[in-house]
Amino acid sequence: MKQKKSTILIVDDEPQIRKLLKISLEANGLKPETAEKGREALRLVASLKPDLVLLDLGLPDMDGKDVISEIREWSQVPIIICSVRDADQEMLKAFALGADDYVTKPFNPDVLLARITANLRKAATAEAGEPELVNGRVKMDLVRHEVKVDGVKVDFTPKEYDLLRYFLVHRGKMLTHRQILHEVWGPAHGDDMQYLRVYVSQVREKMEPDPNKPDYIITEPGIGYRMEVVEPV
Incomplete structure (x- = not known):
């Protein structure tokens, strides 16, 4: 089963740069996706929900700073500018619009990876x-x-991982079926109760001492689930 990897969206109109970044990111356990234009990037940010965006400012259809501005209207995904533009005013404008970091081309791949890791951690x-x-x-x-x-280390599918993360972030709280489905799968899946039961069962199989008598993810009959707060072993 595939494990979830951090998705990095590369937005650059230079094929050589996209290829170089893809190779470097894949070699370091990251999942690269690419876009050549700003409008394409905006669509991919909305549909893919990447963990981080690497953004060139000089795009063929719109300025990269406008891409930052539009993303920041609805998303706080980390954005690292990767551009030949190194003027202080350009950097300041990018940061004012919501960029998180700035790397000037030509860049050192190791330095860029360190910046990516730092921003993912943040x-x-x-x-x-x-x-x-x-x-x-x-x-x-x-x-x-x-x-x-x-x-x-235990392998979780991407959706199992998202479900477990949601439980861990909200450990100790009672979560309704609809709330979990809405937050993990999206608004269109608000009534897929059987779908949720199947995934909860799969997650329990991988992390409960006895999946038939769970200590962690407890069923609240007719309401939802609760992840109990468990003391360190």
């Missing part, structure tokens, strides 16, 4: 208050998208 911390979520035997690394149970 975003994970902003989401959950910390880059790792720990509950008893379960530890989730929000940057590497890894889950360990009793210190052993």
Whole structure:
């Protein structure tokens, strides 16, 4: 089964740059997606929901700063500018519009990867208050998208991972079926109760000591589920 990887959207009109970045990102366990134009990038940010955007300012159909402005109307995804424009005013404008970081071309791939990792970690911390979520035997690394149970790495599918993350972020709270489906699958799946039961069962199989008598994800009959707060082992 495929494990969830951080998705990085590369927005650049130069094929050589896109190819170089794809190779570098894949070699470091990241999932690259690409766009050549600003409008294409905006559509992909909405549909793919990437974990980070690498954005060139000089795009053929619109200025990169306008792309930042439009993304920031509805998303806080980390944006790293990767551009030949190195004037202070350009950088300041990009930061004022909501860019998180700036790397000037030609760039050192190792430096860029370090910036990507730092911004992914910052975003994970902003989401959950910390880059790792720990509950008893379960530890989730929000940057590497890894889950360990009793210190052993366990493979979760992307949707199983998203469901477990939602439970861990909201551990101790009672969550309704509709609330979980809306937040993890989207508004169109608000009534897919059987779908949710199947995925909860799959997650339990991978992290509960006894999936038939769960200690972590508890069923609230007729309402939803609750992830109990479990003391470290």
